[in-house]
Amino acid sequence: MRGDAVAFLGRLVTGARARWLGCEPDPRQRIYFANHSSNLDALVLWSVLPAAVRAVTRPVAARDYWSSGWLRPWLAREVFRAVLIERKKPTVHDNPLIDMLEAMGDRHSLILFPEGGRFSGDEPAPFKSGLHHLGTRRPDVELVPCHIENMNRILPKGEILPVPVLGGVTFGAPIRVEPGEAKPAFLERARRAVMALEAR
Amino acid sequence: MNHPLDPVLVRLLGGVLALLVVASCVGAVLARRARDERAQATLRNFNARTNAWWVMVGVFAGALALGRTGTVVLFGLLSFLALREFITLTPTRRGDHRTLFWVFFVITPAQYWVVWKEWYGLFAVLIPVWAFLFVPIRSAMAGDCGEFLGRTARIQWALMVCVYCVSHAPMLLALRIPGFRGDSMSLLLYLILVVQLSDVFQYVWGKLLGRRKIAPNVSPNKTWEGFVGGIVTASAVGAGLWWATPFDPWQSAWVSLAICLAGFAGGLVMSAIKRDRGVKDYGTLIEGHGGVMDRIDSICFAAPVFLHLVRYGWT
Numbered sequence: 269m270r271g272d273a274v275a276f277l278g279r280l281v282t283g284a285r286a287r288w289l290g291c292e293p294d295p296r297q298r299i300y301f302a303n304h305s306s307n308l309d310a311l312v313l314w315s316v317l318p319a320a321v322r323a324v325t326r327p328v329a330a331r332d333y334w335s336s337g338w339l340r341p342w343l344a345r346e347v348f349r350a351v352l353i354e355r356k357k358p359t360v361h362d363n364p365l366i367d368m369l370e371a372m373g374d375r376h377s378l379i380l381f382p383e384g385g386r387f388s389g390d391e392p393a394p395f396k397s398g399l400h401h402l403g404t405r406r407p408d409v410e411l412v413p414c415h416i417e418n419m420n421r422i423l424p425k426g427e428i429l430p431v432p433v434l435g436g437v438t439f440g441a442p443i444r445v446e447p448g449e450a451k452p453a454f455l456e457r458a459r460r461a462v463m464a465l466e467a468r
Numbered sequence: 469m470n471h472p473l474d475p476v477l478v479r480l481l482g483g484v485l486a487l488l489v490v491a492s493c494v495g496a497v498l499a500r501r502a503r504d505e506r507a508q509a510t511l512r513n514f515n516a517r518t519n520a521w522w523v524m525v526g527v528f529a530g531a532l533a534l535g536r537t538g539t540v541v542l543f544g545l546l547s548f549l550a551l552r553e554f555i556t557l558t559p560t561r562r563g564d565h566r567t568l569f570w571v572f573f574v575i576t577p578a579q580y581w582v583v584w585k586e587w588y589g590l591f592a593v594l595i596p597v598w599a600f601l602f603v604p605i606r607s608a609m610a611g612d613c614g615e616f617l618g619r620t621a622r623i624q625w626a627l628m629v630c631v632y633c634v635s636h637a638p639m640l641l642a643l644r645i646p647g648f649r650g651d652s653m654s655l656l657l658y659l660i661l662v663v664q665l666s667d668v669f670q671y672v673w674g675k676l677l678g679r680r681k682i683a684p685n686v687s688p689n690k691t692w693e694g695f696v697g698g699i700v701t702a703s704a705v706g707a708g709l710w711w712a713t714p715f716d717p718w719q720s721a722w723v724s725l726a727i728c729l730a731g732f733a734g735g736l737v738m739s740a741i742k743r744d745r746g747v748k749d750y751g752t753l754i755e756g757h758g759g760v761m762d763r764i765d766s767i768c769f770a771a772p773v774f775l776h777l778v779r780y781g782w783t
Contacts, residue, residue, distance in 0.1 A: 421565075424565055427565055427566075431565060
Protein backbone atom coordinates (compact mmCIF):
# COMPACT_ATOMS: atom_id res chain seq x y z
CA MET A 269 0.00 0.00 0.00
CA ARG A 270 2.72 2.41 1.09
CA GLY A 271 4.85 0.99 -1.71
CA ASP A 272 2.12 1.62 -4.26
CA ALA A 273 1.83 5.24 -3.16
CA VAL A 274 5.58 5.82 -3.42
CA ALA A 275 5.69 4.05 -6.78
CA PHE A 276 2.82 6.23 -8.04
CA LEU A 277 4.66 9.33 -6.86
CA GLY A 278 7.85 8.10 -8.53
CA ARG A 279 6.06 7.64 -11.84
CA LEU A 280 4.33 11.02 -11.50
CA VAL A 281 7.54 12.98 -10.84
CA THR A 282 9.65 11.26 -13.47
CA GLY A 283 6.86 10.63 -16.00
CA ALA A 284 8.55 7.26 -16.49
CA ARG A 285 7.09 4.37 -18.42
CA ALA A 286 8.35 0.82 -18.89
CA ARG A 287 9.12 -0.57 -22.34
CA TRP A 288 9.39 -4.36 -22.22
CA LEU A 289 11.40 -5.19 -25.32
CA GLY A 290 13.25 -8.42 -24.55
CA CYS A 291 11.04 -9.97 -21.86
CA GLU A 292 7.65 -9.70 -20.21
CA PRO A 293 7.03 -8.54 -16.64
CA ASP A 294 7.12 -11.65 -14.48
CA PRO A 295 7.50 -12.20 -10.72
CA ARG A 296 10.07 -14.99 -11.28
CA GLN A 297 13.54 -14.49 -9.78
CA ARG A 298 15.57 -12.02 -11.77
CA ILE A 299 18.41 -9.57 -11.40
CA TYR A 300 17.60 -6.31 -13.14
CA PHE A 301 20.87 -4.52 -13.87
CA ALA A 302 20.95 -0.97 -15.21
CA ASN A 303 23.03 2.11 -15.95
CA HIS A 304 23.34 4.53 -13.03
CA SER A 305 23.50 8.31 -13.29
CA SER A 306 21.01 9.66 -10.76
CA ASN A 307 19.82 9.09 -7.22
CA LEU A 308 16.36 8.53 -8.70
CA ASP A 309 17.44 5.45 -10.69
CA ALA A 310 16.54 2.79 -8.12
CA LEU A 311 13.24 4.52 -7.35
CA VAL A 312 12.22 4.81 -11.01
CA LEU A 313 13.13 1.25 -12.02
CA TRP A 314 11.27 -0.07 -8.99
CA SER A 315 8.28 2.24 -9.65
CA VAL A 316 7.66 1.18 -13.24
CA LEU A 317 7.46 -2.53 -12.36
CA PRO A 318 3.92 -3.94 -12.11
CA ALA A 319 2.81 -4.20 -8.46
CA ALA A 320 3.11 -8.01 -8.30
CA VAL A 321 6.69 -7.89 -9.61
CA ARG A 322 7.56 -4.89 -7.47
CA ALA A 323 6.45 -6.77 -4.34
CA VAL A 324 9.26 -9.32 -4.78
CA THR A 325 11.93 -6.95 -6.13
CA ARG A 326 14.51 -5.37 -3.84
CA PRO A 327 17.01 -2.70 -4.93
CA VAL A 328 20.64 -3.11 -3.92
CA ALA A 329 21.92 0.20 -2.55
CA ALA A 330 24.94 1.71 -0.86
CA ARG A 331 24.72 1.56 2.91
CA ASP A 332 26.64 4.84 3.45
CA TYR A 333 24.18 6.83 1.32
CA TRP A 334 20.94 5.21 2.49
CA SER A 335 21.80 5.28 6.21
CA SER A 336 22.06 9.05 6.68
CA GLY A 337 19.21 11.34 7.73
CA TRP A 338 15.73 10.05 8.59
CA LEU A 339 13.90 9.82 5.26
CA ARG A 340 16.37 7.64 3.38
CA PRO A 341 16.68 4.89 6.03
CA TRP A 342 12.89 4.83 6.38
CA LEU A 343 12.39 4.55 2.61
CA ALA A 344 15.09 1.88 2.32
CA ARG A 345 13.69 -0.19 5.18
CA GLU A 346 9.93 0.27 5.00
CA VAL A 347 9.22 0.96 1.35
CA PHE A 348 11.92 -0.48 -0.93
CA ARG A 349 13.11 -3.21 1.49
CA ALA A 350 16.51 -2.35 0.01
CA VAL A 351 19.53 -4.60 0.36
CA LEU A 352 22.08 -2.23 1.86
CA ILE A 353 25.64 -3.17 1.05
CA GLU A 354 29.08 -1.90 2.01
CA ARG A 355 30.73 -0.59 -1.13
CA LYS A 356 33.77 1.22 0.29
CA LYS A 357 35.73 -1.55 1.99
CA PRO A 358 34.17 -5.00 1.83
CA THR A 359 35.65 -7.53 4.28
CA VAL A 360 35.12 -11.21 4.96
CA HIS A 361 32.47 -10.32 7.54
CA ASP A 362 30.96 -7.62 5.45
CA ASN A 363 30.79 -9.20 2.03
CA PRO A 364 28.18 -7.62 -0.28
CA LEU A 365 27.92 -10.82 -2.31
CA ILE A 366 26.76 -12.85 0.70
CA ASP A 367 24.25 -10.14 1.60
CA MET A 368 22.81 -10.13 -1.91
CA LEU A 369 22.57 -13.92 -2.16
CA GLU A 370 20.89 -14.08 1.24
CA ALA A 371 18.47 -11.29 0.32
CA MET A 372 17.41 -13.12 -2.83
CA GLY A 373 16.68 -16.42 -1.14
CA ASP A 374 14.35 -18.42 -3.35
CA ARG A 375 11.79 -15.67 -3.87
CA HIS A 376 13.21 -12.22 -4.38
CA SER A 377 14.56 -10.37 -7.40
CA LEU A 378 17.24 -7.67 -7.20
CA ILE A 379 17.83 -4.30 -8.82
CA LEU A 380 21.57 -3.82 -9.28
CA PHE A 381 23.72 -1.00 -10.62
CA PRO A 382 26.93 -2.78 -11.61
CA GLU A 383 28.86 0.44 -12.28
CA GLY A 384 29.16 0.74 -8.51
CA GLY A 385 28.36 4.45 -8.43
CA ARG A 386 26.79 7.27 -10.39
CA PHE A 387 28.52 8.36 -13.57
CA SER A 388 27.57 11.28 -15.78
CA GLY A 389 29.42 10.27 -18.95
CA ASP A 390 27.65 9.38 -22.18
CA GLU A 391 28.33 5.66 -21.70
CA PRO A 392 28.08 3.49 -18.58
CA ALA A 393 31.36 2.96 -16.71
CA PRO A 394 32.97 -0.54 -16.68
CA PHE A 395 30.93 -2.98 -14.58
CA LYS A 396 32.14 -4.31 -11.20
CA SER A 397 32.41 -8.04 -10.83
CA GLY A 398 29.41 -8.59 -8.50
CA LEU A 399 27.04 -9.29 -11.41
CA HIS A 400 29.35 -12.05 -12.66
CA HIS A 401 29.60 -13.65 -9.20
CA LEU A 402 25.83 -13.60 -8.78
CA GLY A 403 25.37 -15.01 -12.29
CA THR A 404 27.72 -17.93 -11.59
CA ARG A 405 26.36 -18.73 -8.12
CA ARG A 406 22.73 -18.54 -9.25
CA PRO A 407 22.56 -19.76 -12.86
CA ASP A 408 18.79 -20.26 -12.44
CA VAL A 409 18.20 -16.50 -12.09
CA GLU A 410 17.55 -14.42 -15.20
CA LEU A 411 19.89 -11.44 -15.66
CA VAL A 412 17.79 -8.71 -17.28
CA PRO A 413 19.59 -5.70 -18.79
CA CYS A 414 17.71 -2.41 -18.29
CA HIS A 415 18.35 1.04 -19.67
CA ILE A 416 17.17 4.00 -17.62
CA GLU A 417 16.64 7.05 -19.73
CA ASN A 418 16.84 10.76 -18.95
CA MET A 419 17.28 10.37 -15.17
CA ASN A 420 20.55 12.27 -15.49
CA ARG A 421 18.52 15.10 -16.97
CA ILE A 422 15.85 15.00 -14.27
CA LEU A 423 18.26 14.95 -11.36
CA PRO A 424 21.93 14.93 -12.36
CA LYS A 425 24.68 14.14 -9.91
CA GLY A 426 25.27 17.10 -7.61
CA GLU A 427 21.84 18.73 -8.05
CA ILE A 428 19.01 18.81 -5.52
CA LEU A 429 16.22 20.36 -7.59
CA PRO A 430 14.66 18.11 -10.24
CA VAL A 431 13.59 19.19 -13.71
CA PRO A 432 10.42 17.42 -14.92
CA VAL A 433 11.78 15.82 -18.09
CA LEU A 434 10.04 12.54 -18.99
CA GLY A 435 12.01 9.42 -18.09
CA GLY A 436 11.70 5.80 -19.12
CA VAL A 437 13.02 2.31 -18.51
CA THR A 438 13.66 -0.24 -21.27
CA PHE A 439 13.90 -3.92 -20.35
CA GLY A 440 15.99 -6.12 -22.64
CA ALA A 441 16.35 -9.85 -23.25
CA PRO A 442 17.82 -11.80 -20.29
CA ILE A 443 21.45 -12.89 -20.51
CA ARG A 444 23.42 -15.54 -18.59
CA VAL A 445 27.03 -16.38 -17.82
CA GLU A 446 27.98 -18.81 -20.59
CA PRO A 447 29.97 -21.89 -19.60
CA GLY A 448 33.68 -21.09 -19.68
CA GLU A 449 33.07 -17.36 -20.29
CA ALA A 450 35.79 -15.21 -18.70
CA LYS A 451 34.71 -12.61 -16.17
CA PRO A 452 35.88 -9.49 -18.09
CA ALA A 453 34.25 -10.75 -21.30
CA PHE A 454 30.93 -11.36 -19.53
CA LEU A 455 30.97 -7.98 -17.78
CA GLU A 456 31.67 -6.17 -21.04
CA ARG A 457 28.90 -8.11 -22.77
CA ALA A 458 26.48 -7.19 -19.98
CA ARG A 459 27.48 -3.53 -20.29
CA ARG A 460 26.94 -3.63 -24.08
CA ALA A 461 23.51 -5.21 -23.49
CA VAL A 462 22.49 -2.19 -21.40
CA MET A 463 23.88 0.29 -23.92
CA ALA A 464 22.10 -1.44 -26.81
CA LEU A 465 18.74 -0.56 -25.22
CA GLU A 466 19.26 3.18 -25.49
CA ALA A 467 16.26 4.50 -27.42
CA ARG A 468 17.99 6.73 -29.96
CA MET B 469 -19.95 37.96 -16.39
CA ASN B 470 -18.10 34.65 -16.20
CA HIS B 471 -21.16 32.85 -15.03
CA PRO B 472 -21.06 29.24 -16.27
CA LEU B 473 -24.71 29.39 -17.26
CA ASP B 474 -24.27 32.08 -19.88
CA PRO B 475 -26.79 30.97 -22.57
CA VAL B 476 -24.32 31.32 -25.46
CA LEU B 477 -21.78 29.13 -23.66
CA VAL B 478 -24.44 26.57 -22.86
CA ARG B 479 -25.45 26.41 -26.52
CA LEU B 480 -21.82 25.99 -27.66
CA LEU B 481 -21.11 23.27 -25.10
CA GLY B 482 -24.45 21.58 -25.86
CA GLY B 483 -23.45 21.45 -29.53
CA VAL B 484 -20.12 19.83 -28.62
CA LEU B 485 -21.85 17.25 -26.42
CA ALA B 486 -24.32 16.44 -29.21
CA LEU B 487 -21.39 15.93 -31.62
CA LEU B 488 -19.66 13.59 -29.17
CA VAL B 489 -22.82 11.56 -28.60
CA VAL B 490 -23.21 11.18 -32.37
CA ALA B 491 -19.52 10.22 -32.77
CA SER B 492 -19.76 7.63 -29.98
CA CYS B 493 -22.92 6.08 -31.43
CA VAL B 494 -21.54 5.97 -34.97
CA GLY B 495 -18.27 4.47 -33.66
CA ALA B 496 -20.11 1.79 -31.67
CA VAL B 497 -22.39 0.81 -34.57
CA LEU B 498 -19.57 0.71 -37.14
CA ALA B 499 -17.29 -1.24 -34.78
CA ARG B 500 -19.95 -3.95 -34.55
CA ARG B 501 -20.29 -4.09 -38.33
CA ALA B 502 -16.59 -3.97 -39.23
CA ARG B 503 -15.41 -7.31 -40.60
CA ASP B 504 -11.87 -7.06 -41.95
CA GLU B 505 -8.79 -6.33 -39.83
CA ARG B 506 -7.97 -2.92 -41.33
CA ALA B 507 -11.45 -1.48 -40.79
CA GLN B 508 -11.41 -2.75 -37.20
CA ALA B 509 -8.04 -1.09 -36.54
CA THR B 510 -9.30 2.21 -37.99
CA LEU B 511 -12.41 2.03 -35.81
CA ARG B 512 -10.45 1.16 -32.67
CA ASN B 513 -8.38 4.28 -33.31
CA PHE B 514 -11.54 6.30 -34.01
CA ASN B 515 -13.19 5.11 -30.79
CA ALA B 516 -10.03 5.72 -28.73
CA ARG B 517 -9.96 9.25 -30.12
CA THR B 518 -13.65 9.80 -29.38
CA ASN B 519 -13.20 8.56 -25.80
CA ALA B 520 -10.21 10.83 -25.35
CA TRP B 521 -12.34 13.71 -26.67
CA TRP B 522 -14.94 12.99 -23.98
CA VAL B 523 -12.24 13.28 -21.33
CA MET B 524 -10.72 16.41 -22.87
CA VAL B 525 -14.11 18.10 -23.25
CA GLY B 526 -14.95 17.13 -19.67
CA VAL B 527 -11.72 18.65 -18.33
CA PHE B 528 -12.21 21.78 -20.45
CA ALA B 529 -15.85 22.24 -19.43
CA GLY B 530 -14.90 21.73 -15.78
CA ALA B 531 -12.26 24.43 -16.04
CA LEU B 532 -14.69 26.83 -17.76
CA ALA B 533 -17.22 26.19 -15.00
CA LEU B 534 -14.62 27.25 -12.45
CA GLY B 535 -14.44 30.57 -14.29
CA ARG B 536 -11.43 32.61 -15.33
CA THR B 537 -9.10 31.23 -12.65
CA GLY B 538 -9.87 27.61 -13.54
CA THR B 539 -9.32 28.33 -17.22
CA VAL B 540 -5.98 30.06 -16.63
CA VAL B 541 -4.83 27.18 -14.40
CA LEU B 542 -5.88 24.61 -17.02
CA PHE B 543 -3.93 26.33 -19.80
CA GLY B 544 -0.97 26.75 -17.44
CA LEU B 545 -0.97 22.99 -16.83
CA LEU B 546 -1.28 22.29 -20.56
CA SER B 547 1.73 24.54 -21.18
CA PHE B 548 3.68 22.77 -18.46
CA LEU B 549 2.91 19.30 -19.86
CA ALA B 550 3.63 20.39 -23.43
CA LEU B 551 6.91 21.96 -22.34
CA ARG B 552 7.80 18.75 -20.53
CA GLU B 553 7.26 16.71 -23.68
CA PHE B 554 9.10 19.26 -25.82
CA ILE B 555 12.18 19.53 -23.58
CA THR B 556 12.32 15.73 -23.27
CA LEU B 557 12.72 15.50 -27.03
CA THR B 558 15.22 18.37 -27.18
CA PRO B 559 18.82 17.57 -26.43
CA THR B 560 20.03 19.77 -23.58
CA ARG B 561 23.16 19.41 -21.50
CA ARG B 562 24.19 19.23 -17.90
CA GLY B 563 24.86 23.00 -17.96
CA ASP B 564 21.19 23.70 -18.75
CA HIS B 565 19.84 22.02 -15.64
CA ARG B 566 19.30 25.12 -13.51
CA THR B 567 18.14 27.17 -16.51
CA LEU B 568 15.49 24.51 -17.11
CA PHE B 569 14.47 24.61 -13.48
CA TRP B 570 13.75 28.35 -13.92
CA VAL B 571 11.95 27.72 -17.20
CA PHE B 572 9.58 25.13 -15.69
CA PHE B 573 9.00 26.48 -12.21
CA VAL B 574 9.43 30.26 -12.45
CA ILE B 575 8.98 31.56 -16.00
CA THR B 576 6.00 29.35 -16.93
CA PRO B 577 3.98 30.08 -13.76
CA ALA B 578 4.93 33.77 -14.05
CA GLN B 579 3.52 33.98 -17.58
CA TYR B 580 0.20 32.53 -16.39
CA TRP B 581 0.14 34.71 -13.31
CA VAL B 582 0.47 37.71 -15.66
CA VAL B 583 -2.39 36.31 -17.78
CA TRP B 584 -4.49 35.94 -14.64
CA LYS B 585 -3.69 39.55 -13.65
CA GLU B 586 -4.73 40.58 -17.21
CA TRP B 587 -1.48 42.58 -17.39
CA TYR B 588 -1.19 42.87 -21.16
CA GLY B 589 2.05 44.90 -21.22
CA LEU B 590 4.08 42.29 -19.32
CA PHE B 591 2.21 39.40 -20.96
CA ALA B 592 3.52 40.53 -24.33
CA VAL B 593 7.19 40.87 -23.30
CA LEU B 594 7.84 38.47 -20.42
CA ILE B 595 9.09 35.61 -22.60
CA PRO B 596 10.19 37.40 -25.81
CA VAL B 597 12.25 39.95 -23.83
CA TRP B 598 12.89 39.03 -20.21
CA ALA B 599 13.20 35.25 -20.58
CA PHE B 600 15.07 35.76 -23.84
CA LEU B 601 17.74 37.68 -21.93
CA PHE B 602 17.66 35.51 -18.82
CA VAL B 603 18.01 32.04 -20.39
CA PRO B 604 21.45 32.55 -22.00
CA ILE B 605 22.73 34.44 -18.95
CA ARG B 606 21.82 31.59 -16.62
CA SER B 607 23.28 28.97 -18.95
CA ALA B 608 26.51 30.98 -19.41
CA MET B 609 26.88 31.21 -15.64
CA ALA B 610 26.83 27.40 -15.51
CA GLY B 611 30.06 27.54 -17.52
CA ASP B 612 29.37 25.00 -20.29
CA CYS B 613 30.00 26.54 -23.74
CA GLY B 614 29.49 23.39 -25.80
CA GLU B 615 26.80 23.91 -28.44
CA PHE B 616 25.79 27.04 -26.54
CA LEU B 617 23.83 28.83 -29.26
CA GLY B 618 21.90 25.71 -30.23
CA ARG B 619 20.93 24.92 -26.64
CA THR B 620 19.87 28.48 -25.89
CA ALA B 621 17.83 28.68 -29.08
CA ARG B 622 16.06 25.40 -28.37
CA ILE B 623 15.10 26.38 -24.83
CA GLN B 624 13.85 29.78 -26.00
CA TRP B 625 11.88 28.15 -28.79
CA ALA B 626 10.32 25.67 -26.38
CA LEU B 627 9.22 28.55 -24.16
CA MET B 628 7.81 30.53 -27.08
CA VAL B 629 5.78 27.66 -28.52
CA CYS B 630 4.65 25.78 -25.42
CA VAL B 631 4.14 28.69 -23.04
CA TYR B 632 4.00 32.05 -24.81
CA CYS B 633 1.87 30.98 -27.76
CA VAL B 634 -0.49 28.79 -25.72
CA SER B 635 -0.99 31.56 -23.14
CA HIS B 636 -2.59 33.72 -25.85
CA ALA B 637 -5.71 31.52 -25.61
CA PRO B 638 -6.64 32.35 -21.98
CA MET B 639 -5.50 35.95 -22.58
CA LEU B 640 -8.65 36.25 -24.74
CA LEU B 641 -10.55 36.49 -21.45
CA ALA B 642 -8.85 39.84 -20.79
CA LEU B 643 -10.20 41.45 -23.96
CA ARG B 644 -12.85 44.14 -23.46
CA ILE B 645 -14.76 44.39 -26.73
CA PRO B 646 -16.97 47.50 -27.10
CA GLY B 647 -20.52 46.58 -28.02
CA PHE B 648 -20.02 42.84 -27.44
CA ARG B 649 -22.47 41.73 -24.80
CA GLY B 650 -21.48 38.08 -24.76
CA ASP B 651 -19.08 36.34 -22.44
CA SER B 652 -15.40 36.50 -23.46
CA MET B 653 -15.30 32.83 -22.47
CA SER B 654 -17.32 32.06 -25.60
CA LEU B 655 -14.54 33.63 -27.72
CA LEU B 656 -12.07 31.16 -26.21
CA LEU B 657 -14.47 28.29 -26.80
CA TYR B 658 -14.96 29.49 -30.40
CA LEU B 659 -11.20 29.43 -31.00
CA ILE B 660 -10.71 25.94 -29.56
CA LEU B 661 -13.80 24.56 -31.27
CA VAL B 662 -13.02 25.87 -34.77
CA VAL B 663 -9.34 24.88 -34.65
CA GLN B 664 -9.95 21.39 -33.22
CA LEU B 665 -12.84 20.78 -35.64
CA SER B 666 -10.52 21.81 -38.46
CA ASP B 667 -8.09 19.07 -37.32
CA VAL B 668 -10.91 16.53 -37.11
CA PHE B 669 -12.38 17.49 -40.54
CA GLN B 670 -8.91 17.39 -42.12
CA TYR B 671 -8.48 13.88 -40.72
CA VAL B 672 -11.92 12.80 -41.95
CA TRP B 673 -11.65 14.36 -45.44
CA GLY B 674 -8.11 13.01 -45.72
CA LYS B 675 -9.29 9.48 -44.87
CA LEU B 676 -12.20 9.72 -47.34
CA LEU B 677 -10.63 11.45 -50.35
CA GLY B 678 -6.93 11.98 -49.56
CA ARG B 679 -4.72 11.40 -52.63
CA ARG B 680 -2.08 14.10 -53.15
CA LYS B 681 0.29 14.60 -50.25
CA ILE B 682 1.25 18.14 -49.27
CA ALA B 683 4.59 17.46 -47.61
CA PRO B 684 5.28 13.71 -47.55
CA ASN B 685 8.61 14.16 -45.76
CA VAL B 686 7.08 16.17 -42.95
CA SER B 687 3.63 14.74 -42.36
CA PRO B 688 2.59 11.75 -44.51
CA ASN B 689 -1.07 12.07 -43.44
CA LYS B 690 -1.59 15.62 -44.70
CA THR B 691 -3.17 15.72 -48.16
CA TRP B 692 -4.47 18.58 -50.31
CA GLU B 693 -7.95 17.02 -50.29
CA GLY B 694 -7.94 16.81 -46.47
CA PHE B 695 -6.51 20.31 -46.18
CA VAL B 696 -9.06 22.02 -48.45
CA GLY B 697 -12.03 19.94 -47.24
CA GLY B 698 -11.14 20.32 -43.56
CA ILE B 699 -10.45 24.02 -43.65
CA VAL B 700 -13.51 24.90 -45.75
CA THR B 701 -15.78 22.79 -43.53
CA ALA B 702 -14.37 24.18 -40.30
CA SER B 703 -14.57 27.76 -41.61
CA ALA B 704 -18.19 27.17 -42.57
CA VAL B 705 -18.92 25.90 -39.06
CA GLY B 706 -17.04 28.94 -37.71
CA ALA B 707 -19.19 31.25 -39.85
CA GLY B 708 -22.27 29.53 -38.47
CA LEU B 709 -21.11 30.27 -34.93
CA TRP B 710 -21.04 34.06 -35.50
CA TRP B 711 -23.73 34.52 -32.82
CA ALA B 712 -21.21 33.54 -30.13
CA THR B 713 -18.75 36.25 -31.20
CA PRO B 714 -18.59 40.00 -31.88
CA PHE B 715 -18.28 39.20 -35.64
CA ASP B 716 -20.95 39.21 -38.33
CA PRO B 717 -21.26 35.92 -40.32
CA TRP B 718 -18.83 36.99 -43.09
CA GLN B 719 -16.26 38.29 -40.63
CA SER B 720 -16.65 35.07 -38.68
CA ALA B 721 -15.93 33.04 -41.83
CA TRP B 722 -12.75 35.01 -42.58
CA VAL B 723 -11.51 34.87 -38.97
CA SER B 724 -12.20 31.12 -38.90
CA LEU B 725 -10.31 30.69 -42.15
CA ALA B 726 -7.34 32.57 -40.70
CA ILE B 727 -7.17 30.49 -37.52
CA CYS B 728 -7.66 27.23 -39.44
CA LEU B 729 -4.74 28.13 -41.71
CA ALA B 730 -2.61 29.08 -38.71
CA GLY B 731 -3.61 25.82 -36.99
CA PHE B 732 -2.67 23.82 -40.06
CA ALA B 733 0.70 25.57 -40.16
CA GLY B 734 1.22 24.81 -36.47
CA GLY B 735 0.59 21.11 -37.03
CA LEU B 736 2.99 21.10 -39.97
CA VAL B 737 5.80 22.87 -38.08
CA MET B 738 5.45 20.70 -34.99
CA SER B 739 5.52 17.62 -37.25
CA ALA B 740 8.75 18.83 -38.81
CA ILE B 741 10.27 18.98 -35.33
CA LYS B 742 9.06 15.45 -34.55
CA ARG B 743 10.59 14.14 -37.79
CA ASP B 744 13.82 15.99 -37.01
CA ARG B 745 13.97 14.18 -33.66
CA GLY B 746 12.92 10.87 -35.22
CA VAL B 747 9.68 10.28 -33.29
CA LYS B 748 6.03 9.87 -34.27
CA ASP B 749 4.40 11.51 -31.25
CA TYR B 750 5.49 13.93 -28.55
CA GLY B 751 4.15 11.71 -25.78
CA THR B 752 1.82 8.91 -24.77
CA LEU B 753 -0.52 10.67 -22.36
CA ILE B 754 -3.74 10.60 -24.40
CA GLU B 755 -4.71 7.30 -26.05
CA GLY B 756 -5.21 7.69 -29.81
CA HIS B 757 -3.79 11.20 -29.80
CA GLY B 758 -0.19 10.85 -28.59
CA GLY B 759 0.93 13.53 -26.14
CA VAL B 760 -0.45 16.91 -25.10
CA MET B 761 1.75 18.62 -27.68
CA ASP B 762 0.31 16.45 -30.46
CA ARG B 763 -3.17 17.67 -29.51
CA ILE B 764 -2.47 21.39 -29.06
CA ASP B 765 0.07 21.94 -31.86
CA SER B 766 -2.54 23.78 -33.94
CA ILE B 767 -3.67 25.92 -30.97
CA CYS B 768 -0.05 27.07 -30.49
CA PHE B 769 -0.12 28.87 -33.81
CA ALA B 770 -3.82 29.77 -34.00
CA ALA B 771 -4.15 31.40 -30.55
CA PRO B 772 -1.75 34.33 -31.13
CA VAL B 773 -3.23 34.96 -34.60
CA PHE B 774 -6.76 34.97 -33.18
CA LEU B 775 -5.96 37.17 -30.17
CA HIS B 776 -4.24 39.81 -32.31
CA LEU B 777 -6.88 39.77 -35.06
CA VAL B 778 -9.61 40.37 -32.49
CA ARG B 779 -7.52 42.92 -30.61
CA TYR B 780 -6.72 44.98 -33.70
CA GLY B 781 -10.07 44.59 -35.40
CA TRP B 782 -12.60 44.75 -32.57
CA THR B 783 -11.13 46.60 -29.58
